[in-house]
Amino acid sequence: MQRMASSRSKSHADRWERGFAALSRFRARRGHCCPSRHHVEGNFNLGSWVSTQRSLKNLLPLERKRRLDAIGFVWNRNHDRWERGFTALLKFKRRERHCRVPVLHSEGNYKLGRWVSVQRGCRRDMSAERKARLNKIAFVWNAASGITGLDEK
Numbered sequence: 001m002q003r004m005a006s007s008r009s010k011s012h013a014d015r016w017e018r019g020f021a022a023l024s025r026f027r028a029r030r031g032h033c034c035p036s037r038h039h040v041e042g043n044f045n046l047g048s049w050v051s052t053q054r055s056l057k058n059l060l061p062l063e064r065k066r067r068l069d070a071i072g073f074v075w076n077r078n079h080d081r082w083e084r085g086f087t088a089l090l091k092f093k094r095r096e097r098h099c100r101v102p103v104l105h106s107e108g109n110y111k112l113g114r115w116v117s118v119q120r121g122c123r124r125d126m127s128a129e130r131k132a133r134l135n136k137i138a139f140v141w142n143a144a145s146g147i148t149g150l151d152e153k
Helices: 002-030 046-055 062-070 077-096 112-121 128-136
Strands: 140-142
Touching (some): 002 062, 112 140
16 A cells, blocks of 8 residues: 555656656747646646646645746736736837827737737726736726726725
8 A cells, every 4th residue: 555655656746747847848948837728748738737736836845836936937827917918018108108009909929909908998806006007107098088097996
């Protein structure tokens, strides 16, 4: 019985190491640690492995968390997506000197106009911190009127 548990533990450790190696290769090639959910790296289901690491974050040994952090692992995909949109908006504003992003505008490969539209649509459910960050850069909440700033009511 002891031998079976030891064997199972070793196979879990081996699988984790295979996943980490696959993610490291993916990052070296793509520059990020966010493969799609169904991405397969070699013959390893990397997308599923990444999702599992996120869901087990609070149960992972500290050493594994540190190793993932060291290669830029994204623990919260939604937070990461928002930050990428905000960064693209800042780039747009520095260049254009405003935040009136056309709905079909892309900043590089990033669909910034779509991101801006989504922010306007979910402003009632948005955190105060995100609203404040957008207000600070004169985000245009109403595209038709060009009104910036958001009433916190």
